[in-house]
Amino acid sequence: MKKLSIIVPTFNEADNLKELLPLLLWADELIVVDSFSTDNSVEIANQFGARVIQREYINSASQKNWAIPQASNEWIFLVDADERPSAELLSEIKKILEQPEKPGDPVAYWIGRDNYFLGKQIRFSGWQNDAVIRLFKRDNCKYAEKEVHSEIIAEGTVGKLKERLLHYTYKNMSHFLAKMERYAKWSAADYDAKTGNITWFHLYLKPAFRFFKHYILKQGFRDGKVGLIVCKVLAWGVFLRYVYLLEKRKKG
Numbered sequence: 001m002k003k004l005s006i007i008v009p010t011f012n013e014a015d016n017l018k019e020l021l022p023l024l025l026w027a028d029e030l031i032v033v034d035s036f037s038t039d040n041s042v043e044i045a046n047q048f049g050a051r052v053i054q055r056e057y058i059n060s061a062s063q064k065n066w067a068i069p070q071a072s073n074e075w076i077f078l079v080d081a082d083e084r085p086s087a088e089l090l091s092e093i094k095k096i097l098e099q100p101e102k103p104g105d106p107v108a109y110w111i112g113r114d115n116y117f118l119g120k121q122i123r124f125s126g127w128q129n130d131a132v133i134r135l136f137k138r139d140n141c142k143y144a145e146k147e148v149h150s151e152i153i154a155e156g157t158v159g160k161l162k163e164r165l166l167h168y169t170y171k172n173m174s175h176f177l178a179k180m181e182r183y184a185k186w187s188a189a190d191y192d193a194k195t196g197n198i199t200w201f202h203l204y205l206k207p208a209f210r211f212f213k214h215y216i217l218k219q220g221f222r223d224g225k226v227g228l229i230v231c232k233v234l235a236w237g238v239f240l241r242y243v244y245l246l247e248k249r250k251k252g
Contacts, residue, residue, distance in 0.1 A: 005073040
């Protein structure tokens with residue numbers, strides 16, 4: 001069986017770590033990549049026998065790219081603290097690790113995610129096809145250098161697992177709004193080079209279309225009141241992105 005390192009990035013994730021780490025103790029190596037938490041995240045990680053490495057947070061891609069080469073094993077399973085691998089997913093991963101490798105085998109795997117918010121699974125609202133690359137070979141993969149929503153760039157074939165991650169993406173409305181505001185600030189940097197003059201198109205039409213896309217085309221209305229909230233906040237995030245980009249350019 002091929003050995004596996006599991007990486008968990010953290011910043012003030014004590015409550016999540018208490019639930020997540022017991023699911024991961026079977027790994028050959030468990031690494032918690034901490035951004036100098038001010039709660040007891042590090043103490044909890046140590047209690048579960050994780051190797052804790054710390055670095056100041058720049059962005060998600062930078063943090064993960066720094067951590068990946070420090071894994072002792074070739075295969076890596078990267079799990080965010082607000083995610084929970086199902087028992088079926090862990091079983092599927094173990095079966096992959098047990099199989100002898102053949103030329104042309106995947107060097108990474110997409111994993112679908114079921115997202116939960118305000119106590120409800122969000123089945124539509126644009127989140128229904130959510131998937132991330134989280135099982136991958138250390139030396140064949142790295143994250144794209146982006147401020148927001150970076151994904152793995154793989155040198156080789158990428159497969160897809162059947163089973164899924166459970167993603168408890170936002171603790172509450174305050175957390176959702178704060179995260180969307182941070183993402184808007186970071187994505188302003190990503191969009192700067194590919195955005196011309198900021199007009200009403202960016203400040204009105206693009207947010208309006210984002211709401212229409214997620215609520216109507218992606219059937220957010222089928223998620224009820226929570227779907228309406230999700231779609232409106234996502235549209236607000238697009239508006240904020242261009243407000244922050246406008247502010248950034250005025251500052252020079």
